[in-house]
Amino acid sequence: MTEPKEPIGSSPGAAAPGPASGAAQGGPPAIVTVGLTRRFGTFTAVDGLDLTVPAGSIFGLLGPNGAGKSTTIKMLTTLLPPTGGTARVAGFDVVGEPAQVRRRIGYVPQLVSADGSLTAYENLMVMAKIYGVPRAERRDRVLQVLEFMGLSDVAHTLVSRFSGGMVRRLEIAQSMLHRPAVLFLDEPTVGLDPVARRSVWEHIQRLRSDYGTTILVTTHYMDEADQLCDRVAIMHRGRVVTVGTPAELKAAVGPDATLDDVFAHFTGSSIAEGGSYRDAVRARRVARRLG
Ligand SMILES: Nc1ncnc2c1ncn2[C@@H]1O[C@H](COP(=O)(O)OP(=O)(O)OP(=O)(O)O)[C@@H](O)[C@H]1O
Numbered sequence: 001m002t003e004p005k006e007p008i009g010s011s012p013g014a015a016a017p018g019p020a021s022g023a024a025q026g027g028p029p030a031i032v033t034v035g036l037t038r039r040f041g042t043f044t045a046v047d048g049l050d051l052t053v054p055a056g057s058i059f060g061l062l063g064p065n066g067a068g069k070s071t072t073i074k075m076l077t078t079l080l081p082p083t084g085g086t087a088r089v090a091g092f093d094v095v096g097e098p099a100q101v102r103r104r105i106g107y108v109p110q111l112v113s114a115d116g117s118l119t120a121y122e123n124l125m126v127m128a129k130i131y132g133v134p135r136a137e138r139r140d141r142v143l144q145v146l147e148f149m150g151l152s153d154v155a156h157t158l159v160s161r162f163s164g165g166m167v168r169r170l171e172i173a174q175s176m177l178h179r180p181a182v183l184f185l186d187e188p189t190v191g192l193d194p195v196a197r198r199s200v201w202e203h204i205q206r207l208r209s210d211y212g213t214t215i216l217v218t219t220h221y222m223d224e225a226d227q228l229c230d231r232v233a234i235m236h237r238g239r240v241v242t243v244g245t246p247a248e249l250k251a252a253v254g255p256d257a258t259l260d261d262v263f264a265h266f267t268g269s270s271i272a273e274g275g276s277y278r279d280a281v282r283a284r285r286v287a288r289r290l291g
């Protein structure tokens, strides 16, 4: 997993607490892609993606292993150049205005990114610097996000001693230090137990309700997506095969359909069979890293 190589700078008006600018619901969309495409050699990982993510919404990007979800997120976070099409995030073009995009986004990658040899507080201070939070504000901002993510009590504990859920909450805390308008979370709950998953999701929901943050999230847990996403898109082999509210998608498939049924209908595989081995291996790998 590639990490951001350049500082992701602070948003200009980030000094005072309050809702992220430009993230009000009903405003211009937070993300718009038109024909967004990524090829690797002759293989097309993302194939002409047309997506609109309303500002202030929680948007779920679903799909089997290899569908192109992470590749899409890497393009939207300016880490990977598209080979075709366009994408605008928080009003800026990912290719033409990458610095403007980076200033307004947060990103929690699929694989664990917190440093186990540092405490939560130290991890956050490092990230505050990378994100360009002014020195005079760093301490307060770090204490504030620790409090927000329910980690104040363990601020000075080594991250290597954290549970998986705590690590994920710390990573989300890192990604919100500069109060991004748009947050990208790539499988924030993979490998977590149900209680830890619920806690991560509660904090994600609070980010949206307290700060108006737009959140694009990927998950393989259809129950999570059903309960927590305003809209979902299902990707299959690089394409969006359906998009809508969970209720709309379920109604389109059948009267008693679950989101699992919608997934199976549009991808021809169930979560249980499609990629269960890779999922299990990865979940175990993540669980090992998380200790
Ligand atoms: N750097 C790369 N070079 C070549 N192929 C790649 C590269 N990155 C991704 N791919 C391929 O692109 C496809 C989409 O990968 P991607 O990681 O976006 O899928 P995903 O939907 O995130 O899957 P998962 O659910 O397993 O995380 C896969 O077939 C993958 O092997």
Ligand SMILES: [Mg+2]
Pocket (backbone or CB within 6 Å): 069, 070, 071, 110, 186
């Ligand atoms: Mg992925």
